[in-house]
Amino acid sequence: MKALWRRPEACIGLILVLGAVLMALLAPWIAPYDPLAIDLARKLMPPSAAHWMGTDQNGRDILSRIIWGARPSLTVGVLAVTIGVLGGVAIGLSAGYVRGLWEQAAMRTVDGLASIPMLIWAIAVVGIVGVGPLPIGPWTLPNESKIILLVGILYIPPLARVTYGGALVESNADYVRARRMQGASRLAIMFGDVLPNCLSPVIVQATLLIAVGIVVEASLSFVGLGVEPPNPSWGGMLSDARKYIFSGEWWTYVFPGLAISLSVIGFNLLGDALREFLDPRRAAGISVVA
């Protein structure tokens, strides 16, 4: 694992990701102000010792709102990827190992899903069912869960394909034959032997998809279909700051924009570093040099 952190871009990625995660986890303790507290007497103040990132049009502390805004972004990113990984791995692994009719049905369905553009699909569905909590039988689905579900479903295709590719190769490996000769059941081989050998690219893909989820959440909040105001979100803050682009209050849009960019860059760098670390061909090359 040490070789991974010797690379500078991997360290930067990890620091950025850790920063975003810590903001989200520790928001109640590290945010200096209440992110919802309106103080119209102190609106649109530039960065100062009291407000490091200034205040917005309602006098709310931008730093506090950015810290709290990490929550919806990361929640959507991480939970959507969780859905995508569970669904994608289950479909890809079984299709690649079982083959036959199930393989065709599952992978063609996945191809169909992959043809849906993420943002348009999310905007369309949220636009139709509305941004309010959605009651489904005894449960009510808050808007964020809807977005998580929508994004998560569209995460299934890339993760299913990556798993499927690995499962196809690994299912024909000699150790799978050997395990059959040793009396292992097909189910045990699928989960116990094939799955662990297909996981590396899935981990990489999942890390990169978290970044996509952050962008999708920000975009939806920007057009008003994500986190409902006045609750803080990075996309919503950018949306509020549109009015001030030409009037000089740069802190209203620079800081939320940076929050989005840096967290996305962080996950991308981390994903790339993991890819280099986990890719066996790369790994072989490194060991020859070392």
Add this chain to the structure above:
Amino acid sequence: MALLEIDDLHIGYPTDNGVVELVRGLSFSVEAGEAVGLVGESGSGKSQTALAILQLLRPPVRILKGAIRFDGRDLATADERTLRQLRGSAISMVFQDALSGLNPAFNIGRQLTDVIMAHRRSSRADALKIAVEALGMVGIREPESRLRQYPHQFSGGMRQRVLIAMAIACRPKLLIADEPTTALDVTVQAQIVELLAGLRERLSLALLFITHNLDLMSQVCGRAVVLYGGMLMEEAPVAALFASPRQPYTRALLRCVPRLSDAPGAINSIEGAPPVAGRLGPGCPFVPRCALQVAQCVERPPERVDASRRVACWRAEG
């Protein structure tokens, strides 16, 4: 009653133009504790026979006809649960590609104990003891520390030893070794063959040694079954087979074994091309390459039994 009895085994797969038969009416048996060599060139059906014993033929290839009895039990009609219990415990198999026969994701201790625990109700600690013992038996030094290592930390010969350890850990009655040395270099081949011969004696297991290498076979086995084109050509004690082969194919095959006394560069081969499954008539598959052929050879040759030998040839002297 023999430990393993194969009776009129036909293996094949259906195509649009009818069934292609890879193994055509093969019968032989292996006694408990006996080492039998199954010899033949590529495509003679020897590996398919091994897979058929474990009921692990890859569809669409399947058993068309015949019986495989192990310990008196018909394996062709056994259910999957019974078969899983037999595989790896009563019947084990070691095969050719030792280099990739181990899962790269787990250390070998985990893989050994998985096999042991699948067949014996034992704790992981007990399984580890059995694993250490098995590794010791196949001649791996410092087995305790080797258990924590991963497959890529082992050489090809060592990996084959680990696979053999996995195969014998549950004390099988029958070990099928399908070209276990093909992927290894010659010096290691000899070690592995020696190891198999030693294990057979120590654990009194029956060994079905599948190979195209007559030399290696003669070092381990007491009896040999020669296959060609999916049919039995000759069966005889190894010494008798080498001394006086009776079937034309066996004779041609033995002439191909290189000897030190041969002139440099001289390598004998059998004239003609090996048979193609599916394009064979009912007669002897060796006919197109046989110098002794007669008109009768287009009919299936009878297997002539003579004391400890069986020969399938119209011309074989009785």
